[in-house]
């Protein structure tokens with residue numbers, strides 16, 4: 001029986017993301033708003049990337065194009081060399097808002113994607129139980145979302161995405177609504193799971209410390225129109241611990257990123 005879980009954990013040498021000359025415009029009140037301008041980046045399989053930038057710079061738009069929820073105006077996204085033009089099970093998404101189906105239990109929420117894909121019941125149970133146990137939710141498998149705390153709901157949302165063995169996990173400010181303590185616990189849990197699974201992660205946040213704590217690289221975005229302003233390596237040793245934020249390298253990167261974001265935030269305020 002362990003083979004199924006092992007199989008799901010092993011197929012992770014995937015998750016190569018290429019974003020090429022991506023531009024997106026939205027039509028709003030009869031006018032085109034140019035939101036993203038020629039965004040280019042690559043994410044290697046198993047890398048953890050954070051997108052950081054002022055509000056409105058297009059972070060969620062990038063994630064939504066990679067997820068296949070919205071179409072680009074020009075340019076391309078490839079995941080494992082396949083052109084993305086619609087949603088697919090190879091890309092898991094975790095939203096900021098709690099997004100579990102309220103009428104389904106934790107187990108049923110996590111099982112849902114597998115059921116839709118026709119995975120047999122016994123396999124579904126094995127996989128869902130494994131992942132719920134992994135994030136400490138076994139005892140809550142029969143609880144409904146309104147019986148769970150915010151942190152538990154986000155753990156279930158992460159597991160709901162991971163159970164489908166995505167090549168890429170797209171996370172849009174998943175911990176923004178949590179209190180500082182729970183948030184830090186969730187960051188550590190995510191790193192532990194990621195270091196086992198080696199799924200590529202593209203994680204959106206406003207929080208510089210969160211980005212530094214989690215990622216291999218930070219893509220700092222600029223506004224009007226949204227673009228990648230700078231790509232910053234985060235060469236902090238792994239595994240990272242609560243104390244990592246006290247390291248001098250952490251502090252100096254924090255200052256560097258803070259200055260970049262500050263410039264862009266001021267620019268965006270002047271333009272509004």
Ligand SMILES: Nc1ncnc2c1ncn2[C@@H]1O[C@H](COP(=O)(O)OP(=O)(O)OP(=O)(O)O)[C@@H](O)[C@H]1O
Pocket residue numbers: 026027028033035053054055056057058059060061062
């Ligand atoms: N469907 C849409 N129609 C029109 N404009 C949109 C649409 N979606 C996003 N926008 C605009 O595109 C810009 C980028 O939005 P996006 O949500 O990607 O920004 P963001 O960086 O995720 O911001 P935040 O940090 O506040 O979440 C914003 O100016 C937003 O108003």
Ligand SMILES: [Mg+2]
Pocket residue numbers: 059060061172
């Ligand atoms: Mg957003």
